[in-house]
Amino acid sequence: MREIKIRIFDKKNKKILEVDTLFINEAMFKPVGGDEYSVWNYDTEYYSSPMQYTGLKDKNGVEIYEGDIVNFQHIDDYGYMTNVFQNGFYRGVVKWGEHYPAFDIFDIKDNSTFGFDCNIFSMESDIVIEVIGNIYENKEFKVLQGDRFSPPFVIKTFKTKKEADDFVEATQKESSKYDEYTAFWVEEVNG
Known part of the structure; x- marks a missing residue:
């Protein structure tokens, strides 16, 4: 079974944050180092949507x-290199498949997939993959906007643990008002 890991991008501080705990039913996240005394709700002004670990590593162990x-290179069953972009590699963005339950690599230019009958990660032929950045820290790659990586966010802070707990409880009762991209997580606020 693959290891489940989640990360988010903190837009204000320009850094990736690892998520310590994911509460699926409550749509809440607790970042590494956080505790249960404040609840954050996504706000696109401050945070990205969650990014899940695929369970795979690139050629450098990343x-x-x-x-x-x-960047990836696909050598088909006949020894031909396909999807050449630059220096023998093609460039894409890792996302969850829109029409099938799997991670895949989507063309950075037009958001299409590269495989016609399967995703890149499940192909048995020789594939070399190298992580060269991400859509948040490397805007120079001009990733298409308006896809699953740009949902709305809101931040909510509380003075006491009880206020945070009450908010979480109310959210659970009214969960139908949140869509699949809504998530909450808890983090300690100092000072």
Whole structure:
């Protein structure tokens, strides 16, 4: 079974944050180092949507996450190199498949997939993948906007743990008002 890991991008501080705990039913996240005393709700002004670890590593041992920008080279069963972009590699963005339950690499230019009958990660032929950045820290790659990586966000902070707990409880009762991209996580606020 693959290891489940989640990360988000903190737009204000321009850094990737690892998520310590994911509460699926409550759509909440607790970042590494956080505690249960404040609840954050996504706000696109401050945070990205969650990016899940694919369970795979690139040629250098770097973990591959949703939102990663990768160069890859596909050598088919006949020894031909396909999808050449630059220096023998093609460039794409790792995302969850829109029409099938799997991670895949989507063309950075037109958001299409590269495989016609399967995703790149499941192909048995020789594929070399290298993570070269991500859609948040490497805007120079000009990733298409308006896809699953740009949902709305809101931040909510509380003075006491009880206020945070009450908010979480109310959110659970009214969960139908949140869509699939809505998530909450808890982090300690100092000072």
